[in-house]
Amino acid sequence: MKSEHPAIKIKLQILCGEAIAMGPGKADLLDAIAAEGSISGAGRRMGMSYRRAWQLVDLMNRCWQSPLVETSPGSARGGGARLTAEGTAVLGDYRALQAALDARTGHADAATLAARLRARPLRSQAERGEASREG
Amino acid sequence: MKSEHPAIKIKLQILCGEAIAMGPGKADLLDAIAAEGSISGAGRRMGMSYRRAWQLVDLMNRCWQSPLVETSPGSARGGGARLTAEGTAVLGDYRALQAALDARTGHADAATLAARLRARPLRSQAERGEASREG
Numbered sequence: 624m625k626s627e628h629p630a631i632k633i634k635l636q637i638l639c640g641e642a643i644a645m646g647p648g649k650a651d652l653l654d655a656i657a658a659e660g661s662i663s664g665a666g667r668r669m670g671m672s673y674r675r676a677w678q679l680v681d682l683m684n685r686c687w688q689s690p691l692v693e694t695s696p697g698s699a700r701g702g703g704a705r706l707t708a709e710g711t712a713v714l715g716d717y718r719a720l721q722a723a724l725d726a727r728t729g730h731a732d733a734a735t736l737a738a739r740l741r742a743r744p745l746r747s748q749a750e751r752g753e754a755s756r757e758g
Numbered sequence: 759m760k761s762e763h764p765a766i767k768i769k770l771q772i773l774c775g776e777a778i779a780m781g782p783g784k785a786d787l788l789d790a791i792a793a794e795g796s797i798s799g800a801g802r803r804m805g806m807s808y809r810r811a812w813q814l815v816d817l818m819n820r821c822w823q824s825p826l827v828e829t830s831p832g833s834a835r836g837g838g839a840r841l842t843a844e845g846t847a848v849l850g851d852y853r854a855l856q857a858a859l860d861a862r863t864g865h866a867d868a869a870t871l872a873a874r875l876r877a878r879p880l881r882s883q884a885e886r887g888e889a890s891r892e893g
Contacts, residue, residue: 630772630774631771632771633768633770634768634771635766636767636768637765637766637767638764638765638767639765639875639879640879642878644765685880685882686876686880720766720862720863720867720871723862723865723867727855727859728855732854732855735851736855739847739851741823742775743775743777744775744779747816747820
């Protein structure tokens with residue numbers, strides 16, 4: 624479920640100390656691991672390096688009561704990876720809370736705010752200056 | 759009003775096309791302008807340059823149906839600045855929506871999610887290696 628107003632974006636972050644234990648990018652990475660069955664495949668799908676994907680998984684695994692992703696031995700760059708029961712539960716709870724927040728943008732106060740927006744910003748003075756020099 | 763769970767952070771952004779018309783930093787800048795009565799004073803309070811503060815005000819003023827901040831002529835670096843009626847209304851609506859979202863974290867599902875978190879991340883393998891070398 625997405626925000627009722629495309630102009631209103633809600634970013635949900637779950638903190639463990641100073642670290643971001645879950646957020647939009649990490650949740651998408653968990654989805655990609657579930658779909659691809661490996662950290663390397665998930666990284667490719669997300670357009671990030673294997674090293675970066677591994678670092679995010681390692682951080683998530685250290686932030687929750689038990690690891691969210693388990694790996695099985697394999698060739699170089701690791702074998703398979705899948706979500707643990709904890710990973711599935713945390714991801715589900717995160718998505719449910721995000722959906723509840725997005726649904727909140729259907730209230731009247733959000734519509735009032737969105738109605739005050741322009742579709743796009745007026746051009747800046749610098750842009751207007753360029754346009755007038757262009758003719 | 760803050761999140762019911764300090765570990766759960768909700769960042770509300772209002773988009774105008776690709777531009778961020780309102781977000782946590784811009785809302786704080788409007789508060790600072792209302793308190794200081796000038797863009798330069800607000801910038802100092804926020805720890806940002808006058809140029810940066812001015813750019814943020816200029817962008818906000820171009821994203822909404824009418825400007826959020828009006829300035830009065832003065833000495834170098836501008837004279838006074840204050841929120842317009844539109845600025846006061848948009849800021850109030852933004853703060854109200856943020857508070858409604860924060861209140862949502864008082865629901866049981868958010869508590870369930872927060873309860874799964876560690877207070878801080880486990881140390882990484884690299885950190886554990888350093889600790890063991892240190893004895």
